[in-house]
Amino acid sequence: MVGGGQGAFIGAVHRIASRIDDRFELVAGAFSSTPEKSKASAKELGVADDRAYGTYEEMAKAEAARDDGIDAVSIVTPNHMHAGPAIAFLEAGINVICDKPLTVNSEEAAKMKAAIEKSSAKFILTHNYTGYPLIRQARQMIANGDLGKIRLIQAEYAQDWMADVPDPDNKQAAWRTDPARSGGGGAIGDIGTHALNLATFVSGLSPEALLADLDSFVDGRQVDDNAHVLLRLSGGAKGMLWCSQVAVGSENSLTLRVYGETGGIEWAQENPNRMTFTKFGEPKQIITRGGAGLGGGAGDWTRIPPGHPEGYLEGFANVYTDAADLIQGKSDGALLPGIDAGMEGIWFIEACIESSKNGGTWVSR
Amino acid sequence: MVGGGQGAFIGAVHRIASRIDDRFELVAGAFSSTPEKSKASAKELGVADDRAYGTYEEMAKAEAARDDGIDAVSIVTPNHMHAGPAIAFLEAGINVICDKPLTVNSEEAAKMKAAIEKSSAKFILTHNYTGYPLIRQARQMIANGDLGKIRLIQAEYAQDWMADVPDPDNKQAAWRTDPARSGGGGAIGDIGTHALNLATFVSGLSPEALLADLDSFVDGRQVDDNAHVLLRLSGGAKGMLWCSQVAVGSENSLTLRVYGETGGIEWAQENPNRMTFTKFGEPKQIITRGGAGLGGGAGDWTRIPPGHPEGYLEGFANVYTDAADLIQGKSDGALLPGIDAGMEGIWFIEACIESSKNGGTWVSR
Amino acid sequence: MVGGGQGAFIGAVHRIASRIDDRFELVAGAFSSTPEKSKASAKELGVADDRAYGTYEEMAKAEAARDDGIDAVSIVTPNHMHAGPAIAFLEAGINVICDKPLTVNSEEAAKMKAAIEKSSAKFILTHNYTGYPLIRQARQMIANGDLGKIRLIQAEYAQDWMADVPDPDNKQAAWRTDPARSGGGGAIGDIGTHALNLATFVSGLSPEALLADLDSFVDGRQVDDNAHVLLRLSGGAKGMLWCSQVAVGSENSLTLRVYGETGGIEWAQENPNRMTFTKFGEPKQIITRGGAGLGGGAGDWTRIPPGHPEGYLEGFANVYTDAADLIQGKSDGALLPGIDAGMEGIWFIEACIESSKNGGTWVSR
Amino acid sequence: MVGGGQGAFIGAVHRIASRIDDRFELVAGAFSSTPEKSKASAKELGVADDRAYGTYEEMAKAEAARDDGIDAVSIVTPNHMHAGPAIAFLEAGINVICDKPLTVNSEEAAKMKAAIEKSSAKFILTHNYTGYPLIRQARQMIANGDLGKIRLIQAEYAQDWMADVPDPDNKQAAWRTDPARSGGGGAIGDIGTHALNLATFVSGLSPEALLADLDSFVDGRQVDDNAHVLLRLSGGAKGMLWCSQVAVGSENSLTLRVYGETGGIEWAQENPNRMTFTKFGEPKQIITRGGAGLGGGAGDWTRIPPGHPEGYLEGFANVYTDAADLIQGKSDGALLPGIDAGMEGIWFIEACIESSKNGGTWVSR
Structure with missing residues (x-):
């Protein structure tokens, strides 16, 4: 380490x-x-x-x-x-x-x-949120065509721990708000990149252009603490991405909603053991981690039966365990984020900053 | 009539x-x-x-x-x-x-x-959603300063009934998708104006500029069925507004979240009898329609005790009852939407169309 | 009137x-x-x-x-x-x-x-809760065999408005806690009868015996404010019924859960526009009032589209409208509670009191 | 091991x-x-x-x-x-x-x-559910008097994996339904003891008498798969306990609700990172694991910030970590279940069986 x-x-x-x-x-x-x-x-x-x-x-x-x-x-x-x-x-x-x-x-x-x-x-x-079993299930379902052609992605990552000037002893806040150490981005780098990664990991789409409106609501803050981003994605899909560290009442509210021609899914990190799935014209289903009627999918990356909640650490552990498999040649690591996800994230940060500096204009990739 | x-x-x-x-x-x-x-x-x-x-x-x-x-x-x-x-x-x-x-x-x-x-x-x-007791409560709380200065508004209105080509006998769909009868806007006019109105009614802020990315995802549709909108509001607040009629799994999902310097609220129309309220640094509270510990507010516009749900019709009835009071000189109708809300809505529709035609640029009011 | x-x-x-x-x-x-x-x-x-x-x-x-x-x-x-x-x-x-x-x-x-x-x-x-569209839908589904043979009913009706000695000016509390005017029962008569009625209305079963443990937790109260009741129902089904007026944090929490050999449903009055339904071995479904994929059912007793919430008053209105149909000879009133439901309720109240007086013994019908 | x-x-x-x-x-x-x-x-x-x-x-x-x-x-x-x-x-x-x-x-x-x-x-x-941070928080709050004198406990543990005859290869089902290996109890031993333990751990009360109605709904099953239990607890509190392995749609639905003279709490294992708390006459609060405004409590037994969900394994880990502390003399193990909890559980199983055999009578401890 x-x-x-x-x-x-x-x-x-x-x-x-x-x-x-x-x-x-x-x-x-x-x-x-x-x-x-x-x-x-x-x-x-x-x-x-x-x-x-x-x-x-x-x-x-x-x-x-x-x-x-x-x-x-x-x-x-x-x-x-x-x-x-x-x-x-x-x-x-x-x-x-x-x-x-x-x-x-x-x-x-x-x-x-x-x-x-x-x-x-x-x-x-370690885009660790990709390790959540239901996120992998969602990716699999979309790849299978269960939602039809994707039209819309709504991704959010809202927190509130930066809603005020942080305690000067807070090391976590200190480096994240220092452009020299964070890289210029605030919320966009720390959490926005997670939201983007989740959106592209699950949908299989990639961003082609974005437009961002960044703010630093807290006095004296040198990096963004809120970003409103519009996305244009491959295949004609559209996206909205909101990340904020000043949304009072939000602890770690990372959510993803994807809508296609024939289906939609909704997932929220704070209760990651369930996801909803709707086929157009049918009742909404609650899909649970490893639960009934799915076959494969989420159940492959879980240690305990449905109804026994797993959380953030177990999702993170899935990334480590997959890494062990990849390193030991037991798998091809198809689910593991690597340099491409990393480059996409850096593009996102830089494009958001550029767009916002220009007053909110479109930046192509 | x-x-x-x-x-x-x-x-x-x-x-x-x-x-x-x-x-x-x-x-x-x-x-x-x-x-x-x-x-x-x-x-x-x-x-x-x-x-x-x-x-x-x-x-x-x-x-x-x-x-x-x-x-x-x-x-x-x-x-x-x-x-x-x-x-x-x-x-x-x-x-x-x-x-x-x-x-x-x-x-x-x-x-x-x-x-x-x-x-x-x-x-x-009849921007009827303003008649919901908790929406009025939220407006009152914000006017009282319970959230501090407003920074962010996230407004959404998602449906899915237009996700496919509608039945030709559906009169409701027919005029809404005919530019001549709807006025050029699709989702933006039908539901986007509700979302904007709710945002400004509750926050007391007004839109100063917007940028919109409109889509018509369904083949042959002549009006938008999805809109991603960024808002710049009076007092430096920022907003995101999403309205969609193709979000599969959404029945009538109108939601409003408002975040200020010291507090945040979250409300969803599909369960309108509760709202969450967080003071920064304290546990989130669930505020119910006419429920404990609020005094005045929502309780003034409700007919039955908390826990007995009221819905869409009762909220609509509040607008009618206030109108009766205004007409009979029993109140000044301060809570009733009128021509100003209407002009704001027309600006919204026209600005969204203009912005989107220009490829997604900012349009000032 | x-x-x-x-x-x-x-x-x-x-x-x-x-x-x-x-x-x-x-x-x-x-x-x-x-x-x-x-x-x-x-x-x-x-x-x-x-x-x-x-x-x-x-x-x-x-x-x-x-x-x-x-x-x-x-x-x-x-x-x-x-x-x-x-x-x-x-x-x-x-x-x-x-x-x-x-x-x-x-x-x-x-x-x-x-x-x-x-x-x-x-x-x-006017067992008005039978007027909720999804309650009628549930009854229809059970009659259709969608849950298989019924095994279990869990019915609850919890409130907290009597958790302390009520204000002496509270007329509603006054007669409800006066045995002469209420009839001897407190919570069991006021809300317990609703819970029982809902259970039997939906399941089509009738109570054959019960055992009750009644309490008056508030000093000086002459009627029960909490009842724990076990039920034995026709066909070998078992039930649990809890009604309370001292469950702090409960506004009007009437809930019904029914489990059969092949399916289960769950409904809560405070958000009456949705119900869950699980077929054994499949994902849980969220069924909405008049929503997708059901056909008939709840949609027959609703005035507005799914996603537009109806509430207590609309459910109550369904009873009145059915009564109008019955009186005008337009229907046979099959869904309307009448004397049989009333007699069952009176038996429930008297059996609870008898059982509890005897220290909690079984009372057959 | x-x-x-x-x-x-x-x-x-x-x-x-x-x-x-x-x-x-x-x-x-x-x-x-x-x-x-x-x-x-x-x-x-x-x-x-x-x-x-x-x-x-x-x-x-x-x-x-x-x-x-x-x-x-x-x-x-x-x-x-x-x-x-x-x-x-x-x-x-x-x-x-x-x-x-x-x-x-x-x-x-x-x-x-x-x-x-x-x-x-x-x-x-290893009554592992006592390791959940919010369960320990609840215990602390009740000990502090935040709910006043306890009146009511509603404990449930519902599953559905035994709703039908299990696969003969299912080792987990095999020994649990074999009286010789399970000890005579079915659901009551496997999950009922967890529910009872949670109730007494959190409330600090102990059972004085119980009455149980046990069923074996699945043909040929030799142990109970559903139990309806009434409890009389120390200090005059009353309890209801339901455990079932045939409640279709329930994965691992362990819930606990405790109501006192001045407050109430509600917790559900399937989303263990939140709990509601109501002080009588005030809005309900959502208390999160390690979240805002609590001080000490749940935050002491958690590894990651609020909003980052922990689950079943982390709660179980708390029991192991406390055991390490106890064994190494670093703590007195006050939160660890031991022989007393075990004896209480055995009494529960035997009393349930005795009560039910007698047709549902009270059994004192």
């Missing part, structure tokens, strides 16, 4: 996710920006002192040289610290599991892409 | 709404386009034969001349037939209750406005 | 319900216990002074003698005042629409039954 | 639960009834061959003798195989984490209790 030392949030999530199905063991890390802090975190995490590194460069080199070196590295640093370690490990032939968004701009993204193409190692981007 | 003869939908709704609180009696009408049909409908409705008129002009003249002439007329014709009768009755000094949208274009709207200004009679536009 | 004068609750509900479909006109009444109050109420309600009676006996006699006498009387008095007027009007040959429960004890119930059998007039008991 | 070999369900759940917070490592086991199968399972689970035992007796002896012997054993066998291993490990001084219900009858339960009292080791019963 690179990053994820004391006080971090997403690092702990990655560790649990990797552990749930018992496919990974944490044995080495460059957990923090100084060797001392890195070793202190290693101690807490049960990592041997001689594999707690001060820098990612050192770690990549040392681990690549060991007979029992790591099979994969998880990169869980702030956005501006993704490209460096990713490239270093890829060059060292070590598989990379990287937090999203890919990086901070398209130049760095291109370098990462080049490194991936040259490397024998795999690259996985 | 003008319109509302056999086979009509909204006329019957107006009649029930007017009856619920026993403030109106139907005594005269020009129910159809021919005298014969009008008299046949009158008979069914218990209206005396001599007050079943063949034309609205005749009716306005005759009723104005009677000692026991009508106090008010309800105009429930298709959109292109609103302006004529409205002006005729206003000129005859008879109060007008008119279905929405106001009319088919801004020229006619201006004529209606002029007629209203010259007339001693009142003009009420 | 008998009862329903100033300060009454249910009388106003009956009046609106009778008006919604324009099948009744209020022309006479004995609205209160004194002639003065009755005339004052009549004036407010637009009833002519000479048809505002001081007593129901006088009214029955006078109206029976008039050529334009009333077609039906609505009895909306407290429970102990049902039998007297019902019998008087039945003897006068005037149709009776009577609020529930039937009366205060089985002796009076037997007298009412005898009067009904002797009279040419009809008798309708 | 004892039990949990190939084809088992709950063993895998225990393993994931123990791993989530990285407090346990699986190093030894008697996974199956034969040494061969046990070793095969051990291999799959990464357990060394020399610590894969053929019998629990052998395992208890061997592990107690090792310097690096296990700290705790998880017993995840069918009910009739709980007592033997639990006593063996307790006698060997090894901490026991045992699946519920405690065992098959009160004689065995008494022996287990005696063994616990004599042993230096700890005993934890």
